[in-house]
Amino acid sequence: MLVEVKPYGKLLYAAAHCWLAWRDRAFAEGIKTFKPTSANDCYRSLATQTIAWNDRMTTAPIAGVKPRVYKGQNWYLKPGKAPIAQPGSSHHNWGISVDVSEASGARLEFMAATALDYGFSWELDSEPWHVNCFNADVIPALVLEWRKAKSLQ
Numbered sequence: 001m002l003v004e005v006k007p008y009g010k011l012l013y014a015a016a017h018c019w020l021a022w023r024d025r026a027f028a029e030g031i032k033t034f035k036p037t038s039a040n041d042c043y044r045s046l047a048t049q050t051i052a053w054n055d056r057m058t059t060a061p062i063a064g065v066k067p068r069v070y071k072g073q074n075w076y077l078k079p080g081k082a083p084i085a086q087p088g089s090s091h092h093n094w095g096i097s098v099d100v101s102e103a104s105g106a107r108l109e110f111m112a113a114t115a116l117d118y119g120f121s122w123e124l125d126s127e128p129w130h131v132n133c134f135n136a137d138v139i140p141a142l143v144l145e146w147r148k149a150k151s152l153q
Helices: 013-028 045-054 105-118 141-152
Strands: 003-004 010-012 068-070 073-077 096-101 119-120 130-133
Touching: 003 013, 010 013, 013 073, 013 105, 013 119, 013 130, 013 141, 105 141
Parallel strands: none
Antiparallel strands: 003 010, 068 073, 096 130, 119 130
16 A cells, blocks of 8 residues: 655555655756655654654653643653654654655745645645645546556656
8 A cells, every 4th residue: 555755755555646746746847856854754654653752752841841642641842853743643654744855945835836736735834844645535637647647658
């Protein structure tokens, strides 16, 4: 069910096609780099999500930081660390999310203008790099066209 999306990472089958079609469009429009930040910024196993959670969060109270409850305990985001979803609740665990490398400037403008055409949207305004394939059971028309063109090559 997972498909490799080069240069690295895997996504759920339909989400992978949406991503790859969107990536080809980015290249066609002059966006030189359009990739996940790392191999762990697409699909993440529960074990990988747990390792990242434990790296970024602590049970030691931190003044001024609102705790999040996980497994019945309060957890606090360590200073300088990016927020992360609790293991088992991340869309990365489902293989439908991508953290896009360098999501700013022209790349972010391209993403904002074309994301919906390829089935992607944002959950959080505070994370412009994190996009979700929101409707992978209904493949967008541009993705279907891309798949047809690829099959003819």
